[in-house]
Amino acid sequence: MNTFMDKLENVLMPVADKLNNNRYLTALRNGFMVALPLIIFGSIFVVIANLPIEDFIGEEAYSTLQDTLGPASAATLSIMGLFVILGIGYKMVEQREGESIYGAAVALGAFLILTPQVVDEVSGVIPTSALSAQGMFLGIFTAFIAAELYQYFVSKNFTIKMPAGVPSAVSRSFSALIPITFTLTIFLAIRIIFDYTPFETVQNFIYTVIQEPLTALGSGLPATLIAVLLIQVFWFFGLHGQIIINSVLDPIWYTLNDQNYQAFQAGEELPNIVTKQFIDTFIVGIGGSGMTLAVLIAIFVVAKSRQMRELGKLGIGSGVFNVNEPVIFGLPIIMNPLVIIPWLLAPVIVAAVTYFSMSIGFVPKPSGVIVYWTTPPVLSGYLATGNHIMGGVMQLINMGIVFMIWLPFLKVMDKQYYEKEKNAA
Structure with missing residues (x-):
């Protein structure tokens, strides 16, 4: 067993280390973090605007409520790609210790140059769909390339040097002029080239x-x-x-999430089961990675050893809010062969069961509303499925699955701890 674990570690550790230290994935992850508060703000008002209170306040008042609160999500959640682009451009240049604000500006400018500004044959208008998760793939690539080009031209000293005594804000602005001009010119050329291709636009x-x-x-x-x-x-x-995994898959999951959100807002059938909220709410959002809130509950049921009982008391408070470091490092889970089977198996089974339950209509699909990751289980499931009680029920079922898978392994661990404590006493 140890030999196999050593070999697996030797394979995975270098890969994970490269992913963790890759500057593009780091900028991507941090770019999403810049956008997250705005996304959460918009999601909160989507939830409020869609509370099941129409029968109590009347159809007209309910419609007025939705129209009144609509700008909150339209100005944030519906154009989330815009904020991600700004965040990536900023973080890419910040990593090189450059003028990061110009990294954000040049990333946004490059993206807008590539974006067709026509809606229903009306020119001079940017479609919000291009600024949402639908346009995020292009936005991510554009931000990476624009920030790299900007930093390249800066590193080659293609800058205007202002004399001493000029205010620093003015000096920095002129220093960025040539790098930004060269960068945006390249993107303008890319747009012109694509005009003559069968795709017509870079977006296509x-x-x-x-x-x-x-x-x-x-x-x-x-x-x-x-x-x-x-x-x-x-x-x-x-x-x-x-x-590590979110750095790679978040653009895909957010795109799927946005498709559901658009359908939810339009009152149409939701197209996707797997979305960002499918992962965050029905797997990670039940005590953290590994769904360890159910593990803590199982510890309270079986624990005889003092070590396990104290771990349960220590971890339950934070576990309710999906923070599970006490369990991961206290049980421990890391490099512990006694727990590798339930640790790997339980979330995979839960993901499959949740997917199947949503595919047959037992549980509604995620509505596309972003629920903050610290929201306690049951409430988060309710909110993520468009204020539907079956979302919370699904989370309870998932907790039951994790509980049953972990129970025999926790009994074995607790027995070992208990015997050690008796011998020590």
């Missing part, structure tokens, strides 16, 4: 060649189960599996 090219195939792959059950399993494997070796 990205969607056809990259986004559509990846989104279709990411929305399926097999890819989801592999992602969930990898999260658990990385965590087992002490690496933050959620950050």
Whole structure:
């Protein structure tokens, strides 16, 4: 067993280390973190605007409530890609210790140059769909390339040097002028070139060649189960599996999430089961990675050893809010062969059961509303499914599955701890 674990560690650790330290994935992850508060703000008002209170206040008042609160989500959640682009551009240049605000500006400018500004034959208008998760793939690539080009021109000293005594804000602005001009000119040339291709726009090219195939792959059950399993494997070796996998798959999951959100707002059938909230609410959002809130409950049921009882008391408070470091490091889970089977198996089974339950209509699909990750289980399931009680019920079922899988392994661990404590006494 130890030999196998050593070999697995030797394979996974270098891969995970490269992913963790890759500057593009780091900028992508941090770019999403910049956008997250705005996304959460918009999601809160979507939830409020869609509370099941129409029968109590009347159809007209309910419609007025939705119209009144609509701008909150329209100005944030509906154009989330815009904030991600700004965040990535900022973080990319910040990593090189450059003028990060110009990284955000040039990323946004490059993206807007590539974006057709026509809606229903009316020119000079930017479609909000291009600024949402639908345009995120192009936005991500554009932000990466624009920030790199900007920093390249800065590093080659293609800048205007202002004399001493000029205010620093003015000096920095002129220093950025030539790098930004060169960068945006390149993107303008790219747009002109695509005008003469069968794709007509860069958006059509990205969607056809990259986004559509990846989104279709990411929305399926097999890819989801592999992602969930990898999260658990990385965590087992002490690496933050959620950050590593999210860095790669968040653009896909957010795109799927946005498709559901648009359908939910329009009152149409939701197209996707797997979305960002499918992962965050029905797997990670039940005590953290590995769904360890159910593990803590099982500890309270079986624990005789003092170590396990104290761990339960220590972890339950934070576990309710999906913070599970006390369990991961206190049980422990990292590099503990006694728990590798339930640790890897439980989330995969839960993902499959939840997917099947949503596919047959037992539980509504995630509505696309972003529920903050610290929201306690049951409440988060209710909110994520468009204020439907079956979302919370599904989370309770998932907790029961995790509880039953972990129970025999916790009994074995508790017996070992108990025997050690007796011998020590």
